Amino acid sequence: MRQTTDRRDRRILNQPKTDNPLDALLRARLRIPQGADRRLKLLRWLMRAVDAVNRGFTGQAFFALRETEEILIALDGRTGTDLIHALLAMNGGTQIIPHGLENIPRAGPVVIASTHPIGTFDFIAHAGALLDHRPDLKVVAGRETERFLGAERLIAVDLDSKDRVLTARHTRAGMIAHLNNAGALLVFGSGRVPRMQGGLLVEPPWRTGVTHTSASCAAPIVPASADMRNSRHYYRTRRLVALLSGGNDELGRKVASLRYVSELKAKLGGAYDVHYGPVQPPGTAPETLKILAENLVPGLYN
Template sequence: MDELLRARLRIAEGADLRLKALRLFMSTVDMFNRTVTGQSFFALRETEQVLTELDGRTGAALVRALLAMNGGTRITAHGLSNIPSRGGVVIGSTHPTGTFDFIAHAGVLLDHRPDLKVVANREAERFLGPDCIIAVDLDRNDTVLSARQTRAGMKAHLQAGGALLVFGSGRVPGMAGGVLVEPPWRSGITRMSAACDAPIVPASANMRNSHHYYRTRKLARILSGGNEDFGRTVASLRYVSELLAKLGGSYDVHYGPVQPAGTSPERLQHLAEGLIPGLYRPS
């Protein structure tokens, strides 16, 4: 768990006092929240218990173990036939909740495409394992430090005929007026698919985070003087808590008609968000 916290908040090795202070703060908030509401806020203790139960599982084994917890999580796929059963393909998805987005997609895609890999922050590698991830290294300002290596990994996987899951914006959306507002999608999907002549399938999962997440994000943004990045970073401490809260539920994932290689990010975002009417702010 310490490694996940270090990666999430960019806490340098050796900054043990800062890490201990963070754990104390999170534990205190959890204890208070359990007393008042009966639920943890950051779920630090629960997360460590789950990590112990997972016993070092990664990749497909981890996904299946997580989805079997709490009586089983049901993921229903719509449009799975739109994803080719073989050959290089990019699956460009919205990113509604954080870590659980990959778990939900992988729950239905791994049987269809056992070669699935996801492009995700390096911190996810500590959780998902190195075999199913193409890692992205970020600095404190979310600037990509590993662009060349990440692009090389994506290209090699697609050229080998693999399936690649990419979250278009790379960021979990906020909420405004009761609907999600995802940042503009980056151009990486478009450029990589064009370079590898790989078709793109727009995708979206019909779910969102709890009110606690959005309230935390809003409060942190206000206290920081309107810094949206700071608000998102603070709220991201709830990602695992949000994941655990979803286990045992039922969710739908949607895959749209295949699009030509090089389709613009604006078009892909419009198509992906449109798969679930009413979840996203109309673009």
């Protein structure tokens, strides 16, 4: 019996070590290169330490690293529609309440131009509202989300260490191909999660990609916004890091983004409104789309 146990233990020890399920997200969010394993281990150690201290004082984890790892393990192997349904079924079920769904045509090319209030959960919320209405929905998002959303739902964007787009031509080609195939395309206008100022969200200026792509494909645009915001922990982290770095909000956003899965987990089991405005003509200016989208949820945006 002892020999059998020893052999089993040796087999376990000799198995190849798998990556921590959070590693891919940490590498992508903070642009940690492959091979920098010590930096990654140190980061996880620091996050666990912060969580332990915060649990001791407030009863809640700050980064919720352990909980985030648990949800990633539970979802391992799921992608695309399967992952979305699994997420929305957690914690007793999440209710997504769409408003203005009739503004989105059931067939033909359409660009859904949305605000980006939360982070990872934004696509999940829109997918929960739209997939039955437009099963062909795809989203333009960072490459790191491919592991979770699946290639069939994603038009990927690759960014450098300064968050500059490296694959603009390739990404735009993917957007045009999907629209020319009469698909529905979800794009977050600014590509950035907003900061908070005076209790209201302040989203960066919207990029011109939606305008140019919709014009070239003669695709109408539907402004959209979800009525959600992140927790106070997210905004406190973002402000603190920006303050300590001499006013660098971009660094604050990157560090606070480590809470995105934690923020997503906190939303599961709730009920959220997602709004879709009247159809706008192809080529509508980004500043006009931003105003229309933000006005869909009065009192949320500055």
